[in-house]
Amino acid sequence: MNTWKAIIVASSFLGLAGSAAAQGASPPLGNWNGSAVAFTLYKNRTYTYRDPGVTLAGTWNWNPTTQVGGVLILNYDTPTVTQTFHNKLYFSITWVNSNTITFSAGPGQTDTLRRQ
Numbered sequence: 443m444n445t446w447k448a449i450i451v452a453s454s455f456l457g458l459a460g461s462a463a464a465q466g467a468s469p470p471l472g473n474w475n476g477s478a479v480a481f482t483l484y485k486n487r488t489y490t491y492r493d494p495g496v497t498l499a500g501t502w503n504w505n506p507t508t509q510v511g512g513v514l515i516l517n518y519d520t521p522t523v524t525q526t527f528h529n530k531l532y533f534s535i536t537w538v539n540s541n542t543i544t545f546s547a548g549p550g551q552t553d554t555l556r557r558q
Contacts, residue, residue: 466506476553
């Protein structure tokens with residue numbers, strides 16, 4: 443009987459530990475500016491994004507991958523004469539501290555952004 447109690451307690455503990463780890467990092471809400479990139483994430487899941495030559499607006503999604511980062515997905519539309527294309531941009535975000543993030547679009551495309 444004691445063996446079953448130990449298994450139940452261990453299972454409960456492992457379940458709680460797993461759910462805590464699964465929560466991951468929070469999305470970077472607010473205004474962020476770097477040397478090449480600036481964006482604002484609003485609580486209502488909309489955003490504005492600016493880098494040299496590009497200004498976008500649309501909706502965003504957040505996929506936490508670790509306790510200190512995740513993938514920011516920016517959804518935007520490109521209307522044409524015959525149809526509208528629904529596009530997504532994927533960026534890796536790593537929290538450095540509560541006011542600084544590392545923003546990456548791929549190798550060699552990294553910027554440090556600070557909360558404004």
